[in-house]
Amino acid sequence: MSEVIVVTSGKGGVGKTTTSANVGTGLAMMGAKVVLIDTDIGLRNLDVVMGLENRIVYNLVDVVEGNCRMKQALIKDKRYPNLFLLPSAQTKDKSAVTPGQMQKLVDDLREEFDYVLLDCPAGIEQGFKNAIAGADRAFVVTTPEVSAIRDADRIIGLLETEGITKIDLIVNRVRMDMVRRGDMMSIEDVTDILGIPLIGAIPDDEEIVISTNQGEPLAGMNVPSGQAYLNICKRVFGQEVPLVDMEKRRSFFARFSGRLKRA
């Protein structure tokens, strides 16, 4: 049984593309056959995050318009032979594809892959409608900030209207030090407000920036964010995994000096 998952958020810059790349990589690492689709037409990004930007010949719009076969457009990942990317077009705009065409494209890919992951553009216009057209379930990515959460709430409403009922939450860029001193909403606060099940929380981790710079997703690596992404993949597989311990033990001195600085 294959599953089509759309990664969406409403607000831009909260980590949709990074999440898509890492969840895709993690699922492939665990042995599943995965295809990642960049649906952000005109603002192609997933290819650079995956480190596959030099291999693009054809793109999503070429496939939809019949300029090439699906197999020609799919790019095989550097590390995992069971992971593929269908890049977006950089020169066209969002109206180049319709929801109906996307639905057909996704249904074709279902035959071949265990997981189809759609990286959705920001916003609620045509690009969003295209991305969710063929999806079975959605991952809503947000950060613990008022603007991102408000947009996530709107997106959840729109997904429900479109008939997508299986919606899970990913809280990205959590800073436990700020949560602890009460200056950031906790993971519980965010889940409480949005009222959908939590499938993962990712700590704000410098390693993410480094991994993006290098074009190598870090899912599964021995860093907090890498483990957190792998845990999401395990939950997709149906395993029960506790949240990553983001509470790094701080020394007495660090706690004391931190309090002095604030006072």
Next chain:
Amino acid sequence: MFRLIEFLTKKNSGTIAKKRLQLVLIADRIGCTAEILEMIKDDMIKAISKYMEIDTAGLEIKITQMEEKGCNEKIPVLYVSVPVRVMLTKGIC
């Protein structure tokens, strides 16, 4: 010293964020815009002013939520508070 007082009385910004979000989302979810609230407010002032002299500047109108009796679901509530200066009419029969 002032820093210390500030530190002791400061409200956590995380809690403020959560409270603000909860309010704005109730209005978002039922599609009640600020314009609609403003229109309701104007109509209410007109209606109430027939009977009372009210402090229109101190009038407060907002959408909040409360738990419905008998079930756990929270329902949106229109909350209005109107400061009354004086009654214009007494004992209408």
